[in-house]
């Protein structure tokens with residue numbers, strides 16, 4: 001298992017759980033969550049980052065070893081996402097960017113077309129682009145063409161904690177898309193993250209479920225373990241599911257006897 | 259199409275009867291739904307829902323936590339001028355009131371901005387009285403230019419403008435607007451606003467929509483609760499917010515829930531008493547009806563009350579507030595505020611209180627994009 005390395009954006013990671021920085025009652029809990037969960041990649045909304053503030057800047061709480069994944073939350077168009085990405089880079093946040101283009105504040109569903117446009121521009125500029133999209137094969141293919149480093153389909157709309165509602169679509173992406181598939185948004189319980197991993201997702205991003213738990217560090221640890229368990233189950237090749245009972249010795253085995 | 263005909267239907271409807279005929283069953287059904295209709299919202303605002311407040315609170319609290327986390331965005335208003343050409347009968351800035359009037363010049367504005375910025379706040383709401391001649395769109399534009407050096411996000415709470423004027427202000431760096439309809443009751447409205455440009459009910463009613471069309475990021479609406487029967491205005495405000503949210507999904511729609519406060523000048527008796535319970539019911543119903551809607555609570559409310567309602571739906575709060583022109587730097591005694599505030603705590607104190615209750619005060623929640631290109 002130790003050589004099961006998660007490769008993303010040219011880097012290698014042991015953990016397949018990505019975490020976030022939003023919605024915490026207190027940012028000072030972030031280092032504990034990172035440690036307990038084992039996560040090595042953390043997303044941060046650039047719109048919340050305030051480098052000018054002497055205190056209380058979320059960046060102060062992100063452990064140095066974490067791979068920073070600034071996101072374009074707040075962007076309504078590809079153009080705004082591109083601007084935010086460039087701004088993140090100029091602010092010293094590195095060249096990884098999670099594209100979030102949302103122009104529907106009622107459901108917070110991502111705009112696939114604008115996301116693909118932003119991905120193409122930023123990938124050409126040398127960004128490691130991780131786009132957050134609906135679990136849709138066509139969008140995923142366009143993201144592959146656009147130069148994305150991974151595809152991040154939603155399990156359910158952001159913050160709903162409804163779980164892996166897009167199960168069948170995510171399964172198709174896992175089967176069809178060569179890039180890493182990171183299930184992002186909607187996962188509310190460790191068991192759901194485990195299921196996504198068991199299905200063959202490459203990683204999961206969990207923010208709300210950890211940040212709004214009564215004990216975020218403990219929940220972080222639970223998610224870290226669930227993601228690992230799911231991954232191990234996937235690697236071990238779970239037996240196929242059958243709707244009817246299957247005899248353990250084949251019924252037609254006799255045909256080959258003697 | 260605008261919100262006007264929809265609102266007109268509600269104005270013509272027998273709302274008192276409708277509220278009165280809601281049954282326990284209607285309330286339960288509304289509480290069990292994930293997507294609520296306007297009728298469900300009405301049920302949750304009705305007297306029949308009062309015994310269900312605890313259940314509503316549990317649901318509202320859960321929805322708020324889910325969508326906004328344990329964070330509260332803080333902002334403060336900056337009163338730039340108090341010249342006003344209107345006669346709103348409930349307001350201290352009413353043109354009839356003999357109060358000292360003033361307007362901040364560029365230097366005073368800069369100083370005021372520096373004083374507010376020193377508290378750490380990043381979201382600023384600028385206010386002027388309703389006096390176009392004094393606080394012209396150009397004056398506001400030049401003020402925004404100064405303020406944007408200190409604040410990543412500047413919103414306006416000023417007189418109703420045209421779509422073109424909103425577009426110009428957005429270009430200048432404004433990203434949010436607040437517009438209180440005061441009361442949605444079309445018959446009552448002219449009585450409360452007897453003279454001045456604000457007399458025009460429809461121009462004001464459609465102002466938030468013009469701002470949405472112009473491309474404003476955040477549009478905050480509300481009624482001054484107590485001017486009319488609070489249930490009627492609460493209902494129409496929620497329906498208005500839902501209308502805007504559905505039609506302009508790219509705009510972040512928020513609702514403020516101000517209760518009428520005492521002020522200088524003529525005594526005004528509010529039509530309906532808005533008790534703490536009423537305000538809470540309004541907030542809970544709104545949160546359950548519109549789970550992603552921002553809800554703003556101002557310093558009109560008392561400290562204890564503000565703390566108690568934290569988990570129920572609030573997403574934004576004002577802090578370190580002065581309702582006087584130049585109130586953050588000027589020490590003159592005779593300055594008069596627009597209304598009396600109840601929570602006079604400083605920004606630091608508010609942050610401490612929020613943390614004590616398990617909430618993170620968020621100072622910055624937007625980054626201006628103009629500079630990035």
Ligand code: SF4
Nearest residue numbers: 342346349351352388
């Ligand atoms: S409410 Fe506004 S428009 Fe009316 S009198 Fe007061 S400042 Fe003027």
